[in-house]
Amino acid sequence: MFYYKSLLKKKVTEYKITFSSFASGMTSEIDEGILSYKYAKRCYNYRIENGALRDGIGFEPLTLPKSREDLSDERTLMMEPSQKVEKMWLYTYYDQENKRTDYRILYYNRGEIRWIPIYGVGIFTSILASVIYNTSVPNAINYRLDGEDYMIFSSPTDGMWKYNANRMAQRVENGPSLVSMCLHYERLFAILEDGERHRLSFSESLDPTNFNVSLDEGGFIDMQDDRGRLIKVVSFNDYVYVFREFGVARISAYGDQTTFSVTQLFASSSKIYANSICVCGDLILLLTRDGLYSFNGTTTNKITLGIESLFEGIVNEKCSSIYHNGKYYLALRLNFDDDEKIGCEAYSQGYVNNAIIEIDLKTGDISITRGIDICSMLLVDDGDVCKLLACFNGEHEKDIGQMTHDGKFFGTPMKKCWVSPKSNLGYPTQTKRIKEIFIKTKSPCLVKVTTENTSKTFTVKGKDITQRIRPNVFGEQVEVSFISQAQETDISCPYIIMGVTS
Numbered sequence: 001m002f003y004y005k006s007l008l009k010k011k012v013t014e015y016k017i018t019f020s021s022f023a024s025g026m027t028s029e030i031d032e033g034i035l036s037y038k039y040a041k042r043c044y045n046y047r048i049e050n051g052a053l054r055d056g057i058g059f060e061p062l063t064l065p066k067s068r069e070d071l072s073d074e075r076t077l078m079m080e081p082s083q084k085v086e087k088m089w090l091y092t093y094y095d096q097e098n099k100r101t102d103y104r105i106l107y108y109n110r111g112e113i114r115w116i117p118i119y120g121v122g123i124f125t126s127i128l129a130s131v132i133y134n135t136s137v138p139n140a141i142n143y144r145l146d147g148e149d150y151m152i153f154s155s156p157t158d159g160m161w162k163y164n165a166n167r168m169a170q171r172v173e174n175g176p177s178l179v180s181m182c183l184h185y186e187r188l189f190a191i192l193e194d195g196e197r198h199r200l201s202f203s204e205s206l207d208p209t210n211f212n213v214s215l216d217e218g219g220f221i222d223m224q225d226d227r228g229r230l231i232k233v234v235s236f237n238d239y240v241y242v243f244r245e246f247g248v249a250r251i252s253a254y255g256d257q258t259t260f261s262v263t264q265l266f267a268s269s270s271k272i273y274a275n276s277i278c279v280c281g282d283l284i285l286l287l288t289r290d291g292l293y294s295f296n297g298t299t300t301n302k303i304t305l306g307i308e309s310l311f312e313g314i315v316n317e318k319c320s321s322i323y324h325n326g327k328y329y330l331a332l333r334l335n336f337d338d339d340e341k342i343g344c345e346a347y348s349q350g351y352v353n354n355a356i357i358e359i360d361l362k363t364g365d366i367s368i369t370r371g372i373d374i375c376s377m378l379l380v381d382d383g384d385v386c387k388l389l390a391c392f393n394g395e396h397e398k399d400i401g402q403m404t405h406d407g408k409f410f411g412t413p414m415k416k417c418w419v420s421p422k423s424n425l426g427y428p429t430q431t432k433r434i435k436e437i438f439i440k441t442k443s444p445c446l447v448k449v450t451t452e453n454t455s456k457t458f459t460v461k462g463k464d465i466t467q468r469i470r471p472n473v474f475g476e477q478v479e480v481s482f483i484s485q486a487q488e489t490d491i492s493c494p495y496i497i498m499g500v501t502s
Contacts, residue, residue: 011502021038024036027039027040028041028310029308034423043418044336044368044416046489048367053489055489061401061402062401064077071385078123079398080109080114084110085107086137088376089106089140089142090378091163094149102117105378105389106151111133128163130171135155135158138161140153141183143183145209152172154175154181155178157193158177160178172209176190177192178191180274182234187203188203189202199222200233200242201218219257221260227267237282239251243277243286245272247265272287273286275317275318276330282296284296285321285359290308292305312335314332320353322377323379328361329358330357331390332353332356333355334354342371347394356372371415374393377389387403415483416483417483427500431474431501432500434471436468436469438466438468440463441484442462443462444459445486447494449473449478451475454475462486
């Protein structure tokens with residue numbers, strides 16, 4: 001007689017994992033093994049809007065209106081083929097002949113200053129004759145002197161010039177070499193390039209070119225302590241704030257210089273990056289080696305972005321920042337710690353910066369654009385024309401770009417990526433079978449499913465309806481990616497059907 005013992009069948013339970021919204025954004029600060037699928041462990045070049053993945057920040061060639069009467073009729077500028085744009089400024093002046101306020105974009109190009117009128121039919125740039133900065137990029141500031149509007153230039157090595165739209169630029173004899181400057185109660189406060197950079201100088205009242213030291217003219221304040229060199233000076237909330245490598249000082253500077261007083265407010269254990277310091281409404285934001293901070297004029301608080309690990313091992317001395325429309329933009333270098341080469345990262349000659357962080361100061365939402373090497377940014381806003389401009393390192397060093405939200409960099413769609421954590425989904429040691437993935441995407445995209453055993457990529461066409469993919473992928477650890485290099489991206493409502501074997 002034979003006795004048959006029935007084989008034990010493994011139990012398979014079906015589960016649904018939903019990405020009802022991508023709104024939770026990205027975090028790199030939680031181990032991906034325990035990170036919820038509602039977060040991305042890596043997300044770049046997407047903009048998360050209403051819970052969907054859409055096109056992120058891009059740049060296109062600068063266009064400017066031909067006239068004030070029709071702002072939509074724009075001209076595309078012809079840039080010098082051999083030039084390198086490294087810094088930009090907005091010069092505002094009153095045009096006496098036409099009795100109106102006018103504007104010019106000025107920029108630094110290989111030792112010279114060139115300019116472009118915001119309004120006009122001309123497509124070529126012009127040079128400011130005689131203004132030469134051979135050894136360092138100058139700083140510049142708009143100032144009204146003797147009833148006329150000037151742009152004052154000064155660099156750490158090449159002295160001071162003043163420029164007016166109605167006359168030739170003039171060198172300021174014995175003008176100081178300045179590192180950073182700001183206007184405050186009719187005086188120019190500036191960090192003097194004295195080697196050690198411990199001196200804050202200030203001009204005579206109503207004359208920003210006169211730094212002669214006397215009780216009736218200019219003067220200086222020395223700061224000799226362990227907070228390091230002076231790196232940037234800012235006028236904010238009726239005070240002058242001096243940012244140093246490891247601290248912040250506040251100067252009360254009203255009226256007579258004999259009444260000026262200095263208060264040391266903040267000592268940092270991490271170095272502050274000068275170009276990250278930016279006035280954002282009622283706050284100043286600044287980047288240090290250990291992350292981003294907000295400063296309200298008295299106290300400093302660290303801003304938790306959830307991506308602090310991306311700053312590790314990176315020096316960001318050449319970052320750039322700007323504030324626009326309630327958002328802080330920071331162009332910098334990030335350590336994505338993957339094998340991808342996105343945009344500028346693929347350049348054989350290397351890159352300086354590779355990312356832009358956009359932070360909405362009202363909602364706290366952040367987005368990351370990867371693969372663009374920005375060296376400087378400028379906001380142009382005269383009430384009618386409002387554009388955020390950037391100049392670049394690398395192959396687009398001769399160009400000035402204006403920000404878009406179409407995800408393209410000078411006409412080329414950028415690769416966009418959203419990657420989930422690689423996780424056991426709360427079922428350790430148990431094998432999962434990814435049976436189906438449902439997704440709604442209006443443009444073509446790739447869906448990549450990766451486990452410890454295998455990786456499969458599926459092409460999804462753009463449609464207005466939800467589509468189904470059958471990966472049939474097995475593994476204990478599961479990672480899902482949504483990748484696109486299409487235009488007009490709109491990915492929403494994905495969810496996964498999986499079976500868990502027990």
